């Protein structure tokens with residue numbers, strides 16, 4: 001007997017749908033609204049699962065393949081589950097000259113996850129970054145939307161306490 | 165020279181319209197709106213302003229190329245993608261002086277006849293995005309954006325467009341693709357954006373700092389601007405100084421200021437009395453220079469004559485403890501990671517360079533590898549759609565030119581001679 005597998009239907013909040021309407025006013029084509037709408041969808045759902053991407057495609061009337069392919073191009077669009085907080089530590093040249101690589105090792109040990117990994121409690125994802133424009137205060141990182149510079153292991157310990 | 169581009173950033177509340185107006189903001193726009201578009205364009209041409217985003221193309225000339233077809237709407241895009249490692253000069257402008265950028269864009273839109281604009285901001289600058297959103301709302305409220313600007317009949321709509329973490333989107337045609345809602349893959353030129361840009365319309369793309377120079381030129385006049393620094397690349401310029409210096413930071417100096425003055429007078433020299441080894445003058449896409457070049461002026465022509473490029477003015481200082489192979493390896497990892505993958509020489513070549521550098525750094529290299537590095541570089545340079553690939557070979561060719569013996573020491577010794585001694 002065939003039993004229907006219930007597919008998870010993705011919905012977007014009223015607030016987000018209103019924001020999408022506003023975004024649509026700003027561009028002459030539907031396709032151009034894709035990046036801003038992906039940002040909104042990610043804010044709402046935490047990451048962009050295949051279902052969320054398809055729902056975005058349907059909402060904007062764009063080919064699903066286009067939406068998936070576009071999302072996969074950009075580092076900030078996360079197509080795998082993420083922790084509640086993203087630790088984005090730069091290890092590009094200037095930060096490297098100031099110890100970013102050992103700091104990255106330190107974080108990886110402290111959180112007991114590989115680079116790119118997420119802690120089992122879902123609290124943090126550790127992401128090595130290219131330059132984030134904080135080379136005057138190296139090493140530098142973003143935690144979610146907050147910028148932190150002149151990092152040391154002790155300072156990182158302090159900072160991470162603030163993110164539950 | 166007193167700072168002009170950075171003059172407001174220390175003032176509390178500098179990002180608000182109230183403070184900007186109090187400090188004389190939007191006066192240049194009033195003046196520009198009394199001028200005909202062609203007069204504004206002529207003024208910018210005469211100023212000698214060259215683009216601050218990396219390529220140094222004369223701004224007035226670029227504007228002059230824009231299609232004159234009145235039936236096609238024109239677009240002005242601000243490149244706020246600031247992704248070149250070591251560059252953080254646009255950041256204070258975006259975070260502390262957003263109205264200077266908006267004013268620069270409205271004046272520029274008037275000159276080229278653009279009705280629509282976007283600021284393409286990198287996702288790595290979330291704070292700047294908040295500041296810009298607020299500043300744009302204020303500017304709309306007070307009639308500096310939208311329809312009939314300052315009652316002068318000018319129409320210019322401007323919005324913020326957030327990038328999503330791809331260095332290549334700083335390349336102007338990739339930026340255009342990205343605004344259109346696509347993967348940020350550069351376009352083959354021609355056609356040039358001046359004729360076929362975003363949404364198929366005539367488009368001008370300018371860097372943040374370039375656009376912030378525009379109100380200054382209108383306010384003080386082209387002659388004043390042209391008289392700052394060398395004749396073929398004049399004006400004030402923000403240099404991002406980082407690496408092994410006592411006081412890293414953004415320093416606004418006249419174009420043509422010697423590297424030495426930036427590094428020592430502004431930056432306080434190298435910590436712990438160490439010796440200089442190498443300086444990257446314009447971001448990792450530009451080849452390294454050495455101690456022998458300290459008296460070279462930081463301007464497009466002088467740095468080029470010295471064998472490198474001014475780029476966006478990101479000066480990265482490395483002292484004697486720095487391993488040049490490790491530096492080149494890290495930068496090739498960056499370029500390989502950021503290659504959009506459209507052209508084979510770039511996609512594959514940057515990966516090969518990264519691999520060969522990795523094995524030399526790990527002590528597994530062979531002497532033939534040095535020629536191989538140059539050979540692969542030759543096969544990348546000038547053979548691709550965009551300039552990312554040309555920049556990507558710079559760390560290899562630059563370090564091999566001045567530090568070949570360091571590569572050889574890695575190979576001969578079977579290990580990195582700097583391991584354990586490197587500062588990082």
Ligand SMILES: Cc1cc2nc3c(=O)[nH]c(=O)nc-3n(C[C@H](O)[C@H](O)[C@H](O)COP(=O)(O)O)c2cc1C
Pocket residue numbers: 214215216217218219220221223243244245246247248331332333334335336337369370371372374375550551552
């Ligand atoms: C790979 C690559 C990355 C670039 N990144 C930037 C950038 O982040 N910001 C920028 O202003 N220009 C960048 N550029 C230069 C732009 O293509 C373009 O020349 C510039 O935005 C034009 O503005 P300007 O004439 O005012 O300098 C980049 C170019 C390349 C090839």
Ligand code: SF4
Pocket residue numbers: 332349350502503504505506507508510511548549550551552553
């Ligand atoms: S040179 Fe590299 S980054 Fe530029 S278009 Fe080709 S593959 Fe993409």
Ligand code: FES
Pocket residue numbers: 090091092093094095096130131132133134135138139140249250251
């Ligand atoms: S190199 Fe790390 S912030 Fe720029």
